[in-house]
Every structure is written in C-alpha cells, then in structure tokens.
Amino acid sequence: MIKQVFSRSALFLRIVFLVSVFLILVIGGFTYRHISNLTNSTKQVVSTYKVNVELEQVISYLKDAENGHRNYILTKDTSHLEPYLSAREKVNESFAELKEIASHSEAQEGNLKTLSKYIDALFKNFTQTNAFVENGLTLTEEFKSNFFEEKIIMDSIRQKINEMIALENKLLKERQKQYQSNLQFTPLFLYLLLLFTLVLIIISYNRISNDFKNIKLFNNQLSIFKEATIQLETIGKHGNWVWHLDTNTFVFSDNLYQVLGEKPGGFNPTLENLIAFVHPDDKQKFATEMDKMMKVEDLPFIYFRIIKRDGTVRYIKGYGKLLVNGDGDKRIIGNITDISDEIENYLQLEERNLELEKNNAELSEFNYVASHDLQEPLRKIQTFISRLEEKEAKNFSSSGLQYLERINVSATRMRLLIDDLLQFSRTNKPDKEFVLTNLNELLENAKQDVAETITDKEALIRNDELPILSVIPFQIHQLFLNLLSNSLKYSKKDVAPIIKIAYSKINSKDDENLMKVPKRNYHKILFSDNGIGFEQQYADQIFELFNRLHNKQEYSGTGVGLSICKKIVDNHDGFIMAHGEPQLGATFTIYLPE
Amino acid sequence: MPNDYIHIILADDDEDDRLFFSDAFDELNMNTKVNIFNDGVELMDYLNSEASILPNVLFLDLNMPKKSGIECLNEIKANSNMADIAIAIYSTSASEEDIEETFVLGANIYIKKPSSFKQLKKVLSEVVSMNWQYHTNGLNKDNFLMRL
C-alpha cells in the first residue's frame, strides 16, 4: 500500500514538474517576442526620424545650391558656384542614405524616385541658366523662362518633401499603433502564467514535503520492522539471504551466519561458502536445487542438513522467492530456518503416537482376544452342564440340580456379557469400508433378526421410507437391531410394543440438537416406542458402557447394547440422543451426516 | 446305493469339541460315518492321499494350529476333485463380516458352536439333512448357503 501511495505521488510530481517546465518555456518565449517587438518599434521611430532629417537636409542643400546659383547670376562671380557644386554632391549622398532607410515602404520609394527626377530637372535647369549667364545672355526671354521654371521646380520639390515627411509620420503612427495592441495584453498574461506556475510549484513542494514526512514515518516503521525481523530471526532461528541476479552476489543476514554457527560476516557471502556447511549426504541435492534456482529464478521449499563447525548436525528448511522492484532489478529473497527442534518434536510426537496407537491396538486386541477366547471355555462349561442335566439328572439331589441350574444361569449371563463385549470391541475396530446401502434393507434384516420376539410380543413396527446412504452396512444393521431389541426388551408388560421409525432430512440450523455441528445437512432417524421409558436425567448415562438403569432380574441386559449404538453412530460422524419419559416410552434420535 | 451312509469329517484341535461332535452323531442315530482329525495338516494330508474317501460334509474349525480352517478351505476350493464336498465352518464365533467372508471363499455352511448339547445335536442334524436334500434332489450346490 505504501508503495502504491509513493508511486502515485511520484507520478503526480513528475507531471507537475513537466507542466512547470513547459510553462516557464512558454513565458520565456513570450518575453523574447515582447522584447524583440519593442526593439523593432524603436528602430522604426529612429528610421522615420532619420528619413525626416535627411529630407530636411536635402531641402537645405537645395536651398544652398539655389542661393549659390542666384548669387552667381547676380554677381557672375564663379566663386558662388562652389556651394552649388558641393550641394549637388551632398544631395546625392543624402539620397543614397534615404534610399537605404526608406526601403521599407513602396510609397516612399516611389516618392523618392519622383523627388530624384525633380532634383535632376532642377540641376539641369541650373546648368542651362548658368550657361546663359556665362554667355551674358541674361536678359533674353529664354533665360527668364528658365529662371522661372527653376522656381516652380523648387516649389514642387518642397511640396514633395513635405508630403514624404507627412507620409513617414503617418507610417510611424500606424506601426506604433499596431505594436501597441500587440504588447498591451502580454504582461498580464505573463503575470497570470507566472502565478499559476508558482501555485503548481507550491503544490508540488507541499506534496514533496508530505511524501518526505511519510517516507520518514515508513522509514521509522521499517527500522522497527527490521529490528523485529532480526529478533524474530534470532528467536525463530531464521536466516535471511538475498541473491542479486544482475550482479550474481549474495547478501546474508547476521542471523544466517548465526544459524550456521558463525559470527555475523564470518565468511564471504557466496554460494560456495554456504555449500561448505551442507551435510555431505545432502550436498548433491542442495547443489542441484541451487542450480535449478538460478535457472528458473525460484526456490520452492528445500530441506537439508548442515554441519556446524563444532560438529553438530542441524536440520534446515529453505525457501526463496523472486522479487522484481520498480526499477526492474531482480532479486531472489530467501530464508533458511533451523527446524531441528521441530523435527525432534515431530519425531518424538510420532513415536508417542505410534506408542499410543500400539497401546490402543493392543488394548482392542486384548479386548477382542479376551472376549473371544473366553467364549470357548464358557461354551464348554455350558455344554457340559447341559450334558449333566441331560444324562446325570437322576444322580443329583434336588439341591444339586438347583445348583446346576444356578451355574447355568450365571454362565448364560456371562456369555451374554462376553458376546456384547466382543460386539463392542468389533465396533471399535477402525478402517471399515463405507458402502452405498439401502437402509430399508438393513432395517428389514434387523427386523428379521428379532422376528421371533416381534411375534411373541405381538409388537407393531411402523417405519418411514429410509434413504440410501453411504454407511458401514454391518454396523448400521447392528445399530437398528440393538435399538429394536432395546425397545422390545424394555416394553411394558401386557402392552403390545409399538415401535415407530420416522425419517426426515434436515438442515442443522433448524434443529436445536445440532448447534455447532460441522455439516449442514443431516439425516434424522427417530426410533420411538411405548415402553417403560426412563428418567430424562439418565439420558446421557445410558450410552455409557455397562451402564444399566434396571436391575438384571427385572430386565436382562448387559449395558453394552446402547454403547455399541453410540460407537456406531460416532463411527459415521453422526450423533445419537435419547429422550425418555417414565412409563410413556423412549425415543432415540440418530443424526447421520449427508 | 453303494455308499448308503453319509460320510462326515471334522477337523478340530479341541479335544472337548471333538468329543461333543462324535457324541452328538452317536446319539443322532443317522446313517453317518464320522472321521475326525486333530488339525488342518492332518486333514489335508488325508484328503490329498489316494486312499481317501471324500466326505459328503466337512466340518472345519477356524482356529487351528499349523493350518487354519481358512487355509484348508482355500486349498479344497482350489482342487477341482474336491468340488463336491459341502464345507461347514464350525467355529466358536465370528463377526458378520467374517462369516460372509468365509461364504465368499466357498464355504456352504457356517455354524457357531452352540452352548448346549441339545442344540448341537439339532444343528448337526439340520446340516446333514439339508445336505441330504441337496444331494438327493438335484439342487444346485453352488447355491447351498446356510448359517446356523
């Protein structure tokens, strides 16, 4: 989870950083454009003024030339022609200048050409007039018209120049206006952008400082965790190792060394040095597993033994798992654990279990053999008694016959006990086979077993249709037989027994007897009779071995039959319960899991 | 009928039981001839010998030293010459499963040794007479199963 938070935060910071850089670049771009615009605009103002100055100069040069010319005409002194000639040169210079400056406007260029024509015409006129003056023909009509023409041309030039100045001013104004509109919004926009960038940077700062706080917190936790891990390693006899796949190097935790019985850092953390500790018999297996790990980059559980420097052998369990971090670094992080104690405990437990099993088997074998082998001498005693009664009856006195009868009764009772005990110990034997069996058939067979008593007592048995279940057939037959015998035996004198066997399939939630049972669905079979019943307080006792509620003179019984029933139901993971009401009857409820 | 008597063999290691058995047949007064062996090895030696007269009914105790009743049963069932012998298991007790098991192995009769002499006589006479019915009335001996 922590990792997720950080990775999300890192992504956010990256985005903010990129946006900020972009915005700063945008701001830079705008600023550059703004400044270069300003420079242009200044340049244009300067060029306009230059044009105007040059034009004024051209006028003034022309005026100089005109003055010089006029003075020559008046004085015929050629020295006055000097300014006129120099003016011509200067005008040409100015013109060259102008042509360069005014190149930005076609209209101005046109004007310049016209101006140049006018000036050429003026100087041509000057030359002609001067020729008239040289020749002394000043008073001719031709000279007069020439001189007058000069004045007209001069006026046109003045007008043109004025025109050009006006145009230049107008152009300047237009451009200024254009820049003005361009530059008006830039500062505000830049300012807002700057503010936004600032906000972004503040947010990221916040975030970074938060993350930092968290990292610190996690770092704290990590160091606690690390300490805990170290403690755990010591207590649990774990050792930690990391194998960096890219560099093929190992890092061993301090306790790994201790597990191997060495000081932390006691040897170079290499695979070879580790293998040196492995028990010779396990070396091959261990090396194979390691090779496999390097190939498949995974290490399932491995078990091996090591020999410590002091010669003790320990059992070790190892495990490793590939971990790829965010940068794609591959590492296998693994663990070794000293499981010698566990194994020792396990072995001890196993031994004890075996002992117990053996004891149990012996006990049940004893029980079986005892009851089985006791049968034989007992049967012979009974048979001999029967021989005596048959053949030697006349040789006994009446009391002798009575003793014989007593012996017979006792022997019969003993036989009953032994038979039941044997039955009980047989029920005890495990590993019986479960077979899908029709319980109706088993019940029918049980009924046949007691058919004689049923006829004698004129008993009535009514049963529901029973299910087909996976059971141990002989045992369920025994169960039914014992329950039927029980009801027939404890019937009321002079009342014909009625035994009802009801069946239903139930959900354990719906039955108060079945709270906290493992299975959900149970088969419920009810045996109820109209016999002598019993006090409800004895309901649990009657399932105990040799427990009897009635004295044996009244009702013959060994107190084993119902114990066998309980055993059988237990063998089927079921439950049996008894409910009794004196003089009304008893009900036995059997629950068998689905 | 050339052998008009019914030939019966018992193999039992218990002296008293052997005595009860022969006494019972003596008193039963049926036309029977009873041969008795003390254990499974003796029995099988006799049955496998050439001079042997195979019995009509063979009574086998289960618990015998050297060779148990079940071992004898298996040997007899593996021998086609002895297929006609009706085999009665004669034992102190056994569980329902064990009884069924011996039937499956080929026994025809299972007798739980009774605890009175009178009862013993009754049981033995029932066995002989039922075997007689199978023998004289052409009944399918494979279906001869009886438990007493």
Place this chain on the structure above:
Amino acid sequence: MKLFIKFDFNTICKKVLETKLGELNIKYRILAFGEVELLEKVPSETYETLNTALNDYGIEIVENQKSILVQKIKDAIVDMVFNEEDPINVKSSVYLSEKLGHSYGYLSNLFSEVTYTSIENFIIIQKIEYTKQLLLTTDLSLTEIAFKLNYSSVAHLSTQFKNNTGITPSAFQRIISKRRTIAQQKN
C-alpha cells in the same frame, strides 16, 4: 474363464437315461420325471450294468415301493412349485393326497421316514431354492418373486428364506455375486 451355467436337472437326467438305455439296447418309455417303463424283460446282467452306469451319474434305480412313492411325492411337489402357468390353489396336503391316492398322514409319515425331512419342509426347501435361482438368473425383485411363488407377502418369503438358510436374500445375492467377481478376477 469361468462360465456360469443354469441347468435343468430333469433334462440332464432324461438325456442320461436315454443314452444309457439306448447303449444297452433296451426298449423303454419315459413316463414322467423319475419313472421309466421297460417294454421288455431285461436279463439280470444287463440290469446290473444299467444300474452301475446310472450310479456314475448319481441316478439310482429305486427298488422298494416306499422309495417309489416318496419319489412320486417329490415329483408332485416339484411340479407344484415350478408350475408357474397354472398355480395350484388348493392346500398342498389336499393336492398331494388327491394326486397320489393316499391319505396325507400316510404320505407325510412315509416321507419323513425316508428323507429325514417333512413334506412341509421339503416344499419350503424347493421354494427357497427356486427363489435363489430366480434371484440369481433373473432381474425379478424379491417382491415379484414372492408374488410369483404365491407368498402372502414379501416379508413372509424373506422370513422363510432367513429361517431356512440363516441368511437374508440380499446377503445371499451379495455373497454369490462376490464369489463370481473373485472367480472372474482369477481368470
């Protein structure tokens, strides 16, 4: 491989009789089950040879009158039990005394004397054996068999089966089928 065979004793017996009598060139007529009339006088040596030959098959020439009558009683009972098409509705005692022309008491005493069992018991044995045969060779349920053999209820048949054999019909079926499974595994 083991084959399971259902056989009819009567047919086998008849076949054996036909073969053996034929081998000795004796003229004969088979009257009923268990009764052969020789049509000519047979010398005593031939008679002895026939007797020995038949003894090999477990067939015995019944000589005394009592035995003959007992055999007739048995035949009549077998007829009665196995005759499915035309079930006999009278009591077996009446049926037997009518058919054989003797009082039932006489027949009963004679039968017990010769066979170690009573007529009633013999009838039951026959019925139980027939039940066994039907259980093993047909798909009929015990209820259907009880109906077929004229029992008042399936419980009656079941009880009689158990009383007679000491095991229940289902146990009988189970044991035989286990035996067959084992026999098949061996082959």
